[in-house]
Amino acid sequence: MKYLIVLALLAYLYFTWRKQRRPGAGGGKAAPGANPASDAGQAPQEMVRCDHCGLHLPRNESLTDGRGHVFCSSQHRDQGGA
Numbered sequence: 001m002k003y004l005i006v007l008a009l010l011a012y013l014y015f016t017w018r019k020q021r022r023p024g025a026g027g028g029k030a031a032p033g034a035n036p037a038s039d040a041g042q043a044p045q046e047m048v049r050c051d052h053c054g055l056h057l058p059r060n061e062s063l064t065d066g067r068g069h070v071f072c073s074s075q076h077r078d079q080g081g082a
């Protein structure tokens with residue numbers, strides 16, 4: 001019975017080691033216990049750049065003025081593009 005525990009521990013360490021060796025190299029089937037929201041389950045976000053400070057942020061978190069400029073915050077929108 002002791003060997004079963006040791007074997008399970010070794011298998012756990014082996015899979016952890018394999019996951020750390022190849023980050024992001026998903027081969028299609030997710031490992032059990034993997035975080036589904038890490039990369040595969042999330043749609044890629046379009047990144048936009050603040051016209052005032054140059055910060056990159058997802059489009060759905062950005063603010064735009066009436067002229068198509070993109071800003072990271074209402075403060076930067078009020079200050080306008082640099």
Ligand SMILES: [Zn+2]
Pocket residue numbers: 050051052053054055071072073076
């Ligand atoms: Zn900004």
